[in-house]
Amino acid sequence: MGEPQVVVRISALRDIIGAWRRENLRIGMIPTMGALHEGHLSLVREARRRTERVIVTLFVNPAQFAATEDLGAYPRALDADLAKLAEVRADILFAPELAEIYPADFDTRVSVGGPSAGLETDFRAHFFGGVTTVVTKLLLIGLPDEAYFGEKDFQQLLVVRKLVRDLDVPTAIVGCPTVREPDGLAMSSRNAYLDAADRARAPRLHAILQAIAAGLRAGTDAAAELARGRTALTEAGFDVDYLDLRDAETLAPRTDAVAGPARLLAAARLGSTRLIDNVAV
Ligand code: AMP
Numbered sequence: 001m002g003e004p005q006v007v008v009r010i011s012a013l014r015d016i017i018g019a020w021r022r023e024n025l026r027i028g029m030i031p032t033m034g035a036l037h038e039g040h041l042s043l044v045r046e047a048r049r050r051t052e053r054v055i056v057t058l059f060v061n062p063a064q065f066a067a068t069e070d071l072g073a074y075p076r077a078l079d080a081d082l083a084k085l086a087e088v089r090a091d092i093l094f095a096p097e098l099a100e101i102y103p104a105d106f107d108t109r110v111s112v113g114g115p116s117a118g119l120e121t122d123f124r125a126h127f128f129g130g131v132t133t134v135v136t137k138l139l140l141i142g143l144p145d146e147a148y149f150g151e152k153d154f155q156q157l158l159v160v161r162k163l164v165r166d167l168d169v170p171t172a173i174v175g176c177p178t179v180r181e182p183d184g185l186a187m188s189s190r191n192a193y194l195d196a197a198d199r200a201r202a203p204r205l206h207a208i209l210q211a212i213a214a215g216l217r218a219g220t221d222a223a224a225e226l227a228r229g230r231t232a233l234t235e236a237g238f239d240v241d242y243l244d245l246r247d248a249e250t251l252a253p254r255t256d257a258v259a260g261p262a263r264l265l266a267a268a269r270l271g272s273t274r275l276i277d278n279v280a281v
């Protein structure tokens with residue numbers, strides 16, 4: 001199987017999709033920022049199983065980075081990405097230039113309430129506005145039958161679900177489980193920033209989340225369990241942005257894990273690298 005066809009223009013992508021539609025083919029889309037790893041590839045494989053044509057998008061979206069963040073340093077690896085996408089048999093890599101997505105006179109912002117509140121937004125106020133604007137554009141460009149998002153970015157997954165519901169976008173959002181390194185660290189393009197010492201510490205984030213989740217399932221007091229977790233993270237060398245228990249469907253704050261499905265979410269920094277992770281409770 002060869003590499004996917006690289007498409008850079010919206011009009012060209014629409015022509016291809018139009019031809020697929022006339023053949024009644026079901027289309028899946030996986031939005032990414034590239035530097036692909038097994039987490040991304042798991043979404044492509046799921047799309048391959050569930051739909052007949054698979055479009056991966058690659059756009060490092062400036063709108064979701066603050067001026068102080070790592071837009072310039074964000075890893076870029078087009079050739080390696082294409083080789084990986086050949087293995088999982090993606091049909092198209094849509095890799096538009098900046099001006100194709102945001103022409104000079106671009107003036108619109110899509111803003112989602114509900115699950116956007118708190119957590120990431122408390123530390124990256126610009127983030128979801130950038131994500132929801134570009135995801136809206138990508139979904140409207142392709143109108144895929146299904147779009148795939150990772151549970152790794154759990155708040156983002158719920159925000160995208162809300163966006164699609166509120167705007168009646170005719171795309172089903174499919175959430176896919178977090179793919180981890182053998183030591184438990186959630187795969188992320190940003191893991192490449194970790195030096196050896198921080199890479200050795202990083203799996204503690206998932207281990208501590210799992211320990212808290214086990215405590216909550218056993219019925220220990222949530223506030224005490226979360227306080228112990230924050231201390232454990234700090235002792236493991238993390239600067240904790242947040243560690244919170246939330247409703248797994250609405251992301252509303254939860255004080256216990258017994259009143260329906262809950263999710264434990266965390267963001268913590270090792271040096272200048274920010275890691276996020278979450279587990280079901
Ligand atoms: P990104 O390129 O980081 O914007 O991620 C693109 C998509 O891949 C998002 O839906 C992410 O949630 C998903 N993703 C990233 N890392 C993982 C992972 N370790 N497991 C599953 N999905 C992931």
